[in-house]
Amino acid sequence: MSDATMTGPAQSVETIQSSYLAQVQRRRLYSGLALLVFVVLMASGFHIADDRNAGGFWDGLHQIGDYPADVLSEAWEKRTELPGLIGKYYPALIETINIAAVATLIGAVGGLFLSLLGTRGLAKWPRLIPLFRRISDVMRAVPEIVIALVLIFVLGGGPVPAMIAIAIHTAGALAKMFSEVAENADLKSVEGLASTGATWSQRMLLGVLPQVAPNYLSYTLLRFEINIRASAILGFVGAGGLGYELRNAMAWGPGRFDEAAAIFILLFGTIVFFDQVSSRYRNRLTEGQGQ
Amino acid sequence: MLKIDALTKRFGDKTAVDAANITVDQPTMIGIIGRSGAGKSTLLRMVNRLSDATEGSITFEGEEITSLRGAARRDWQSRCAMIFQQFNLVPRMDVVSNVLHGTLNKRSTLATLFNLYPQADIHKAIEILDRLGIAEQAPKRAEALSGGQQQRVAIARALMQDPKIILADEPIASLDPMNAQVVMQSLRDIHEQDGRMVIANLHTLDTARRYCDRVIGMRDGRIVFDGTPEQLTTGVARDIYGAGSDFSEAATSTEIETLDRSAAEKAYA
Numbered sequence: 371m372s373d374a375t376m377t378g379p380a381q382s383v384e385t386i387q388s389s390y391l392a393q394v395q396r397r398r399l400y401s402g403l404a405l406l407v408f409v410v411l412m413a414s415g416f417h418i419a420d421d422r423n424a425g426g427f428w429d430g431l432h433q434i435g436d437y438p439a440d441v442l443s444e445a446w447e448k449r450t451e452l453p454g455l456i457g458k459y460y461p462a463l464i465e466t467i468n469i470a471a472v473a474t475l476i477g478a479v480g481g482l483f484l485s486l487l488g489t490r491g492l493a494k495w496p497r498l499i500p501l502f503r504r505i506s507d508v509m510r511a512v513p514e515i516v517i518a519l520v521l522i523f524v525l526g527g528g529p530v531p532a533m534i535a536i537a538i539h540t541a542g543a544l545a546k547m548f549s550e551v552a553e554n555a556d557l558k559s560v561e562g563l564a565s566t567g568a569t570w571s572q573r574m575l576l577g578v579l580p581q582v583a584p585n586y587l588s589y590t591l592l593r594f595e596i597n598i599r600a601s602a603i604l605g606f607v608g609a610g611g612l613g614y615e616l617r618n619a620m621a622w623g624p625g626r627f628d629e630a631a632a633i634f635i636l637l638f639g640t641i642v643f644f645d646q647v648s649s650r651y652r653n654r655l656t657e658g659q660g661q
Numbered sequence: 662m663l664k665i666d667a668l669t670k671r672f673g674d675k676t677a678v679d680a681a682n683i684t685v686d687q688p689t690m691i692g693i694i695g696r697s698g699a700g701k702s703t704l705l706r707m708v709n710r711l712s713d714a715t716e717g718s719i720t721f722e723g724e725e726i727t728s729l730r731g732a733a734r735r736d737w738q739s740r741c742a743m744i745f746q747q748f749n750l751v752p753r754m755d756v757v758s759n760v761l762h763g764t765l766n767k768r769s770t771l772a773t774l775f776n777l778y779p780q781a782d783i784h785k786a787i788e789i790l791d792r793l794g795i796a797e798q799a800p801k802r803a804e805a806l807s808g809g810q811q812q813r814v815a816i817a818r819a820l821m822q823d824p825k826i827i828l829a830d831e832p833i834a835s836l837d838p839m840n841a842q843v844v845m846q847s848l849r850d851i852h853e854q855d856g857r858m859v860i861a862n863l864h865t866l867d868t869a870r871r872y873c874d875r876v877i878g879m880r881d882g883r884i885v886f887d888g889t890p891e892q893l894t895t896g897v898a899r900d901i902y903g904a905g906s907d908f909s910e911a912a913t914s915t916e917i918e919t920l921d922r923s924a925a926e927k928a929y930a
Contacts, residue, residue: 383791387784390757390799394776394783401775 440624445631455632459615463636465529466611469604470597473533477540477597478590481506484541485548486574491557494570502545509542518604532609536597544593551585552578584655591648598644602637612637662686663826663858668717668727670703677703679882680717688858690849692869695879696902701862704879705828708860709743710734721825739766742819746831748811752804756795756814759803760786763821782821789817793847809840816847827851829861833868845872866898 488502521531560577605613619629665683678700719726833841878886878901
């Protein structure tokens with residue numbers, strides 16, 4: 371180590387200063403150019419998009435508040451009916467949450483297997499890692515709504531196709547997140563278990579899962595929140611639940627905006643509720659009970 | 662100059678610092694010694710206002726420090742530099758940028774985002790690095806440097822702040838003996854040449870004895886010794902470390918000479 375006693379050819383401070391300044395100026399030039407290119411691309415891209423837009427961004431901009439204003443004013447006029455309407459749509463909400471919950475559960479189990487089979491160092495068949503990875507890529511690449519539309523066409527409308535569609539997407543998305551956690555897991559205990567002659571599933575169950583469980587649960591809870599939203603949206607394509615009622619209320623136009631408002635309130639309240647609950651549990655899982 | 666009055670910090674029902682009183686009249690090099698967990702770091706962190714005091718006050722040149730908030734607190738922090746055991750640099754940024762971080766209190770976030778530091782500051786940063794003998798490392802990433810070099814970059818960052826006080830929290834605990842000497846000597850030089858106050862947490866007695874004008878001993882959150890290195894007898898040291906009669910100064914030493922000396926003593930015995 372030459373750092374304790376400064377030896378070696380000593381450059382003068384001036385040389386170091388000027389060469390560092392040159393480096394800084396070069397870096398500033400590059401980042402300035404990058405910023406310029408970014409701004410130009412954003413501006414021109416916006417123009418192209420605006421030209422291709424049927425309505426036009428600037429013409430439509432002032433109308434952006436019209437629909438919410440209509441809904442709010444009508445809901446305010448009929449505000450006495452709101453509690454009754456909320457009660458009326460409550461069963462639909464339960465359906466939506468059920469779809470999300472079952473889909474999350476099935477998707478998480480699927481994601482668990484896909485992730486363990488697709489993680490280097492853990493996989494049972496290392497050669498098949500690319501296969502399992504591509505499977506999870508495909509599952510998360512296809513949007514829920516596309517899978518749901520195909521399944522509704524085959525199975526008919528209702529909550530089951532929606533559940534399957536969300537579960538497939540969840541499995542793909544969670545497999546990606548899970549395997550990133552599993553990659554960072556400490557393999558020493560897995561090796562220790564392997565030395566006792568444990569099978570692959572025993573090694574995973576006892577060596578990997580206890581390490582990654584808090585993170586896995588935390589991601590699953592996050593996914594559950596996302597799935598509630600997804601399940602509400604799938605109602606729009608005929609999968610039942612709150613979204614179905616919302617589409618009806620919106621499609622009927624003025625006169626039923628109070629119903630739309632009631633459904634928005636339910637949806638908003640539910641998402642806030644589950645967001646709060648799951649973030650509390652996620653914090654407890656990641657920071658431990660002591661916090 | 663600096664007056665710490667009945668400063669107390671509690672974490673739940675545990676008292677980390679218990680009514681500490683320290684008065685410093687002129688820029689001095691002070692070493693705080695004690696076992697780990699004695700409250701040394703907590704004390705320094707309260708002086709820098711990285712953490713808040715539970716009770717008591719700190720005054721510097723008549724200004725109350727413990728009650729500062731927001732921009733006033735950050736202004737105080739810029740006048741009271743801190744050096745850490747683990748250096749606390751930004752590992753992926755180059756050495757000069759890390760030193761320039763000492764001027765952040767005077768810069769806007771936007772200027773920082775685009776890395777726009779004045780040329781005069783860049784020159785000054787490299788001059789400080791030269792003073793500490795590591796100017797040649799200027800364009801390298803901080804993570805590419807050895808521990809001793811990184812700690813000197815941290816000292817350079819502190820000097821860039823042009824502070825009245827430099828707080829050093831175990832500055833040499835992660836360094837080998839040779840680098841520890843270089844770092845301690847740099848701190849001593851800064852104290853002597855610039856007239857800055859230096860307060861260093863040290864866990865070894867002989868470092869405190871060798872480099873400091875005044876030694877403060879802490880045990881279980883209380884200040885149990887405050888005096889010159891000469892007054893620090895083996896009996897007092899045993900008391901500070903809560904050690905038995907088998908305690909000897911060499912036991913806490915990181916100096917190479919002491920290792921040689923104790924080996925030689927063993928050879929004689």
